[in-house]
Amino acid sequence: MVRPIKNVVRQLPRRHKITISGISLFLLLLVLWPSERATASRNLANAELLELGRPYPLSLNLQDEIIENSVQQNYEWISYEVRSGDNLARIFSSLGFSAQQLYRITQVEHEDILRRIHPGDTLQFATTEDKEIIELRYELNETESVVIRHGESGNYESYSESKEIESRLEFAHATISSSFWNAGVEAGLTQSQIMNLADLFGWDIDFALDIREGDRFSVLFEQNYIDGRFVGNGKIVAAEFINQNETFRAVLHENGNYYTPEGKNMRKSFLRAPVHFTRVSSSFNPRRLHPVTGRVSPHRGIDYAAATGTPVMAAGDGRVVESGYNNLNGNYIFVQHGERYVTKYLHLSRRHVSRGERIRQGQIIGRVGATGRVTGAHLHYEFLVDGVHRNPRTVELPQAESLPQDMLPSFTGFAEQQMVRLQNRQRVYLALNQN
Numbered sequence: 001m002v003r004p005i006k007n008v009v010r011q012l013p014r015r016h017k018i019t020i021s022g023i024s025l026f027l028l029l030l031v032l033w034p035s036e037r038a039t040a041s042r043n044l045a046n047a048e049l050l051e052l053g054r055p056y057p058l059s060l061n062l063q064d065e066i067i068e069n070s071v072q073q074n075y076e077w078i079s080y081e082v083r084s085g086d087n088l089a090r091i092f093s094s095l096g097f098s099a100q101q102l103y104r105i106t107q108v109e110h111e112d113i114l115r116r117i118h119p120g121d122t123l124q125f126a127t128t129e130d131k132e133i134i135e136l137r138y139e140l141n142e143t144e145s146v147v148i149r150h151g152e153s154g155n156y157e158s159y160s161e162s163k164e165i166e167s168r169l170e171f172a173h174a175t176i177s178s179s180f181w182n183a184g185v186e187a188g189l190t191q192s193q194i195m196n197l198a199d200l201f202g203w204d205i206d207f208a209l210d211i212r213e214g215d216r217f218s219v220l221f222e223q224n225y226i227d228g229r230f231v232g233n234g235k236i237v238a239a240e241f242i243n244q245n246e247t248f249r250a251v252l253h254e255n256g257n258y259y260t261p262e263g264k265n266m267r268k269s270f271l272r273a274p275v276h277f278t279r280v281s282s283s284f285n286p287r288r289l290h291p292v293t294g295r296v297s298p299h300r301g302i303d304y305a306a307a308t309g310t311p312v313m314a315a316g317d318g319r320v321v322e323s324g325y326n327n328l329n330g331n332y333i334f335v336q337h338g339e340r341y342v343t344k345y346l347h348l349s350r351r352h353v354s355r356g357e358r359i360r361q362g363q364i365i366g367r368v369g370a371t372g373r374v375t376g377a378h379l380h381y382e383f384l385v386d387g388v389h390r391n392p393r394t395v396e397l398p399q400a401e402s403l404p405q406d407m408l409p410s411f412t413g414f415a416e417q418q419m420v421r422l423q424n425r426q427r428v429y430l431a432l433n434q435n
Contacts, residue, residue: 081121088106107156114146169237173429180194183217209302221235263402268399274343274381276311305378310367315361317360317361320333329372330347331372343382349366353366
């Protein structure tokens with residue numbers, strides 16, 4: 001028979017009794033001593049007295065994200081690349097999903113986007129062991145995705161998800177030795193960036209005629225990153241082009257347009273050249289010998305030698321006043337720009353606009369050809385002011401609207417900072433590459 005604890009303790013030596021008493025007193029003090037004196041009296045006053053032997057429920061306040069992460073560990077992610085001829089029904093069937101699941105998925109707000117999938121796109125499914133779709137992700141581009149998720153209500157919910165783009169400034173510089181295009185490639189610019197740079201200064205520089213050996217340019221542009229991963233180049237932020245010792249500068253405004261550091265619009269009413277990067281075979285010359293007849297024949301325009309089919313752009317906004325054909329000019333187009341200006345485009349292989357049609361600057365209106373009295377494929381381009389032929393290369397072009405006066409102070413200060421940054425990068429670059 002088990003003896004009572006009291007009898008056991010009573011028979012212990014005195015030394016052991018003193019030790020047990022000390023430990024018991026210490027434990028009692030630990031239990032009763034408050035951890036926070038400032039709140040002990042309040043907590044004790046409001047505490048509910050617990051009854052011995054009565055069960056009480058215990059609630060645990062766990063963070064939702066911990067629960068969610070633990071549940072998601074049971075998901076299986078399936079990645080599917082869309083193939084030619086695929087549609088949602090075929091994709092769901094091939095992955096073992098039911099028609100009912102497809103129906104429920106297509107009842108969400110973004111279902112129209114999901115129906116416009118293209119070959120090469122990727123769909124990602126998070127599923128449970130019993131093939132229940134918990135989440136569907138469709139990446140629209142590098143930064144945007146559509147997410148369809150199984151909600152608490154039992155229905156699917158959709159939303160757009162965007163990743164933050166980090167833009168870093170990069171610098172490029174080159175001195176032209178053979179051609180502008182080659183210089184841009186050697187500077188590390190992409191084809192798109194080279195074309196954008198030419199478009200930016202294309203109202204002031206004829207890149208087919210005006211480029212010279214020794215011309216140079218500097219460019220400050222954006223490079224975009226997502227989660228530290230390079231995803232592509234952004235816009236040109238600031239640029240400088242020195243052409244035949246004349247300096248042109250441009251700075252990007254927050255409105256998306258480019259201006260000189262003084263706030264003048266880089267855009268003009270007319271482009272200097274209606275074609276891109278082509279060799280000029282004949283310049284403006286009133287005493288020029290005609291290549292066919294051999295007689296002195298005023299050449300009141302510029303000939304741009306280019307392959308048949310090269311796009312020809314409208315130099316400015318206007319209205320087509322003539323679009324036809326004759327034995328001398330071949331296929332030709334005349335465009336009226338306001339009351340004072342007319343541009344003419346001759347020897348085209350094709351005409352894309354008709355008489356009376358309104359056109360916009362940069363719009364492709366025809367193609368280079370060899371129709372009419374010519375010796376080879378080229379575009380003959382003329383520029384008239386008040387009915388008088390002017391040299392398209394040197395004529396002063398009307399300026400587009402500049403920044404309003406109330407916006408100038410903030411922009412000029414910003415532009416100065418950008419140009420200082422551009423010059424500093426240029427000095428570092430030249431110092432590192434001077435040998």
